[in-house]
Amino acid sequence: MWGKSKNAKKRELRIYFATDVHGSEVCFRKFLAAARVYEADVIILGGDFAGKAIVPVLTEGGMLRARVGGEDVAVPEAEWDRLAADIGKSGLYPVRMDAAELSRLSGDEGALDRLFRSEIAAQMQRWCDLAAERLDPAVRCIITPGNDDPVDADAVLAAHRRVECPELELCDLGPVTMASLGVVPTTPWNTERECTEEELGKQISEMLDQVPSGRPCIVNLHCPPYASGLDDAPELDATLKPVIRGGRPSIVPVGSHAVREAIKRYQPVVGLHGHIHESRGAQKIGRTLCVNPGSDYSSGVLRGAVIDIARDGSCLDFLLTTG
Amino acid sequence: MTSSSEASVPSGAARAGASPSTRLFVRQTSGLVRELGIPAATGISLASVAVVNTFINFNAGLTDFAKADMYLPLVAGAIIWLVAMFAYRYLLRAVPRAGGEYVYLSRIVSPVAGSVAGLGIAVVFTYVLSTNAHFAAQFTPFMLSGLGAAFHSTAVANAGNHLTSNIAIAWLSVAVMLIVAALSLFSVRIVARIIFWLIVLQVLAFVVLIGMLAFNSHADFVSALATYSNHPNAYGAIIAGAKANGVVFGTSIAAAVAIIPFMVLNYNGVLYSYYVGGELRRPGRTYLYASAISIGVLVVLWIGVWALLRARAGLTFMQAQANLGLVNPTAYGKITSLSSVAGGLGYGMVLSGDPITKILFATAVPLAEIAVNLAFLTVTTRVLFAQAFDRLLPVSIAKIGERNHAPNVAIGVVVVIGIGFCFLTSLVALGNIVALQSLFFALILLAGGIAATALPLRRADLLATPGLPDDARKTWLRNVALVGGATTLLALFTVYELIAHQSVYGKFQWESILTLVIVLGAGPVIYVIARSVRRQRDALDLSMAMRELPPE
Numbered sequence: 124m125w126g127k128s129k130n131a132k133k134r135e136l137r138i139y140f141a142t143d144v145h146g147s148e149v150c151f152r153k154f155l156a157a158a159r160v161y162e163a164d165v166i167i168l169g170g171d172f173a174g175k176a177i178v179p180v181l182t183e184g185g186m187l188r189a190r191v192g193g194e195d196v197a198v199p200e201a202e203w204d205r206l207a208a209d210i211g212k213s214g215l216y217p218v219r220m221d222a223a224e225l226s227r228l229s230g231d232e233g234a235l236d237r238l239f240r241s242e243i244a245a246q247m248q249r250w251c252d253l254a255a256e257r258l259d260p261a262v263r264c265i266i267t268p269g270n271d272d273p274v275d276a277d278a279v280l281a282a283h284r285r286v287e288c289p290e291l292e293l294c295d296l297g298p299v300t301m302a303s304l305g306v307v308p309t310t311p312w313n314t315e316r317e318c319t320e321e322e323l324g325k326q327i328s329e330m331l332d333q334v335p336s337g338r339p340c341i342v343n344l345h346c347p348p349y350a351s352g353l354d355d356a357p358e359l360d361a362t363l364k365p366v367i368r369g370g371r372p373s374i375v376p377v378g379s380h381a382v383r384e385a386i387k388r389y390q391p392v393v394g395l396h397g398h399i400h401e402s403r404g405a406q407k408i409g410r411t412l413c414v415n416p417g418s419d420y421s422s423g424v425l426r427g428a429v430i431d432i433a434r435d436g437s438c439l440d441f442l443l444t445t446g
Numbered sequence: 447m448t449s450s451s452e453a454s455v456p457s458g459a460a461r462a463g464a465s466p467s468t469r470l471f472v473r474q475t476s477g478l479v480r481e482l483g484i485p486a487a488t489g490i491s492l493a494s495v496a497v498v499n500t501f502i503n504f505n506a507g508l509t510d511f512a513k514a515d516m517y518l519p520l521v522a523g524a525i526i527w528l529v530a531m532f533a534y535r536y537l538l539r540a541v542p543r544a545g546g547e548y549v550y551l552s553r554i555v556s557p558v559a560g561s562v563a564g565l566g567i568a569v570v571f572t573y574v575l576s577t578n579a580h581f582a583a584q585f586t587p588f589m590l591s592g593l594g595a596a597f598h599s600t601a602v603a604n605a606g607n608h609l610t611s612n613i614a615i616a617w618l619s620v621a622v623m624l625i626v627a628a629l630s631l632f633s634v635r636i637v638a639r640i641i642f643w644l645i646v647l648q649v650l651a652f653v654v655l656i657g658m659l660a661f662n663s664h665a666d667f668v669s670a671l672a673t674y675s676n677h678p679n680a681y682g683a684i685i686a687g688a689k690a691n692g693v694v695f696g697t698s699i700a701a702a703v704a705i706i707p708f709m710v711l712n713y714n715g716v717l718y719s720y721y722v723g724g725e726l727r728r729p730g731r732t733y734l735y736a737s738a739i740s741i742g743v744l745v746v747l748w749i750g751v752w753a754l755l756r757a758r759a760g761l762t763f764m765q766a767q768a769n770l771g772l773v774n775p776t777a778y779g780k781i782t783s784l785s786s787v788a789g790g791l792g793y794g795m796v797l798s799g800d801p802i803t804k805i806l807f808a809t810a811v812p813l814a815e816i817a818v819n820l821a822f823l824t825v826t827t828r829v830l831f832a833q834a835f836d837r838l839l840p841v842s843i844a845k846i847g848e849r850n851h852a853p854n855v856a857i858g859v860v861v862v863i864g865i866g867f868c869f870l871t872s873l874v875a876l877g878n879i880v881a882l883q884s885l886f887f888a889l890i891l892l893a894g895g896i897a898a899t900a901l902p903l904r905r906a907d908l909l910a911t912p913g914l915p916d917d918a919r920k921t922w923l924r925n926v927a928l929v930g931g932a933t934t935l936l937a938l939f940t941v942y943e944l945i946a947h948q949s950v951y952g953k954f955q956w957e958s959i960l961t962l963v964i965v966l967g968a969g970p971v972i973y974v975i976a977r978s979v980r981r982q983r984d985a986l987d988l989s990m991a992m993r994e995l996p997p998e
Contacts, residue, residue, distance in 0.1 A: 160996075177473075179470075404844060422541060440986045
């Protein structure tokens with residue numbers, strides 16, 4: 124009930140899992156620190172690492188002007204580092220530009236998209252370098268994408284020697300094999316990595332069918348299983364506004380049926396999920412422990428999960444963390 | 447995926463082509479639904495307050511204090527919540543997502559303090575579930591009397607007379623708890639619809655009552671009471687009876703001050719839009735407007751209804767009726783069959799000439815309590831979930847049912863504990879349960895005040911003020927601490943008033959002390975046990991779950 128008895132199996136592998144940091148510099152630095160603080164052998168960032176918004180910082184007459192948190196801010200140019208750090212804390216990308224460039228970007232979707240991709244790729248490169256600099260060589264660092272991450276970022280991850288990105292692949296973690304997939308079922312926002320439930324089920328099966336018989340595995344699937352308690356999110360109407368019922372926002376399950384079916388069929392030891400920030404929790408589906416640590420990236424808080432695995436690949440214990 | 451973390455992203459500014467005036471470019475990503483505006487947030491706040499519960503608190507004030515009047519307590523209660531509103535605004539700014547006091551304490555004071563408070567709040571909420579059920583049970587005789595009058599059934603009307611003993615109230619409370627538990631097993635959508643219609647019915651009853659009091663005169667009321675009671679001078683007889691039994695009439699400032707905690711309880715829920723802070727458009731501003739509007743609406747409604755009650759029934763009569771029913775129920779019963787605890791709703795019943803309004807008044811409180819309990823059960827189970835995920839409680843408590851997608855185990859746990867509290871509240875002398883409930887909510891408010899005071903001192907980093915010069919930021923942070931301090935002081939004043947009036951609060955007998963210890967001590971005790979058991983079993987150390995990660 125509370126944990127395993129003293130005579131139980133010894134830990135062979137400790138995993139630290141976090142997800143949905145959405146460009147937060149603070150959260151990524153905490154993610155790297157988690158390896159030491161939680162004594163993890165492997166740290167996994169399970170998708171949606173890219174930020175969502177660019178804050179244009181206008182340069183005008185020696186001043187920097189931006190709108191941050193709904194308020195207009197003006198500081199001398201010398202304050203750039205501080206302002207950029209403040210903006211970057213919550214996962215936004217500060218970009219210096221003049222009025223002409225701001226105007227051009229406002230009317231040019233292609234240019235804006237290119238700017239986003241370049242900012243995200245640059246940040247990912249910085250993060251990988253930081254991982255190489257800060258992590259103990261014995262610690263494995265795995266970063267896999269989620270539906271909100273542009274596919275271009277995969278190339279940055281693949282090219283870096285310190286970071287592993289086993290997207291849509293099996294990955295040997297010692298006592299267990301891990302299968303990772305950041306694709307999610309279709310969302311109202313038409314993000315970059317989406318597909319139908321059928322396609323998703325097929326992709327998961329193709330991976331898990333390759334796991335040797337009897338070999339324990341864990342799954343790192345960005346989308347949580349449907350109606351698992353790890354996928355509760357506000358119900359939205361056709362205009363993407365939250366639906367209010369009984370004086371409260373209506374909360375509905377929005378996870379994946381395909382993920383749920385796959386977990387029921389293959390019964391991995393652990394399911395690592397994210398995607399739904401406010402649905403932090405842990406649930407058992409059959410013998411599988413499914414975990415969604417949730418996300419509070421905009422507050423600079425890193426939510427995660429520590430999972431201990433035994434030599435035989437069984438799950439010894441877990442803790443959801445707030446750091 | 448969803449929106450709760452888009453703290454500074456105004457929705458609608460999304461995607462390429464955004465207006466330069468927004469000064470923000472948002473790419474096509476999932477989430478970004480921060481769309482709840484002021485009207486929706488105001489609706490959430492008002493729906494969290496049971497407007498008819500004010501009659502329970504009016505009755506508590508009238509029976510517990512001589513010379514009670516409600517004007518000052520209603521205004522003072524509103525002021526306390528107004529100050530608290532600003533403190534919670536800063537908390538919402540620092541932690542812009544769904545949560546509550548234990549989340550604030552976790553983040554600002556210490557994770558352990560937050561977990562301990564979370565367990566305490568879960569137990570308090572379970573106790574509140576039972577006291578709400580108790581209120582519904584207390585109103586059952588009044589409900590049956592009203593329904594009997596509406597349907598011209600003497601049998602139904604008289605049935606209520608057999609349901610006034612403590613054991614009957616205890617079993618009725620259990621029945622209410624079981625009804626709430628059964629309704630909670632439906633899907634979330636159905637439960638939300640049930641809550642919505644129950645709220646509509648109680649608000650309708652309140653509005654109809656205001657109309658009825660407004661359109662009838664004092665003489666109409668006196669005459670209607672005589673007819674209702676089959677007593678030609680029921681009005682005068684109740685006042686005379688009360689006088690003969692030592693009831694003191696009039697008003698006093700001391701009594702009004704002592705009643706403030708009851709009226710603080712009245713407004714509980716009015717700030718609850720902060721619980722959905724993650725979904726609010728421009729959270730701080732929306733929350734502030736929604737809360738201020740809600741407090742304003744409630745002040746007008748409650749002061750208005752109190753003024754009408756004073757004008758139609760008269761303060762002396764209300765003091766006499768509430769107290770005579772309590773100190774000498776036999777004498778009271780000889781004059782009238784009108785329930786002495788029903789207050790304004792009872793006066794509405796007296797004035798009512800048609801079955802529809804009789805049914806509305808008769809069922810208003812029980813239906814309101816069921817609505818409140820349905821909402822509370824959801825909150826309580828979520829708090830239990832958080833504790834289970836922190837491994838302070840068994841994870842199985844958070845198990846979601848495969849068929850109904852409801853947290854069946856958590857609901858079961860809460861209902862079983864709640865039923866235990868139902869018997870404790872009904873059968874054991876716990877003092878005034880309204881006072882006890884006021885105390886718990888004052889303590890929760892105190893936790894919020896402490897968190898707001900500590901916020902700029904311990905976690906100023908959570909309050910981003912980009913571009914603000916250092917001196918200006920220091921002044922701003924000092925103001926945050928002052929608002930938090932003011933809330934803390936007002937909450938402490940409320941707690942002091944409750945403890946200072948033991949005749950109301952109940953003497954410190956072993957039963958009431960034991961209940962307090964169980965409720966307030968549950969958090970630390972469970973934390974210590976859980977940590978110690980996990981240590982013995984060589985499991986992951988609980989303290990690890992709450993360790994602050996260094997960002998550098």
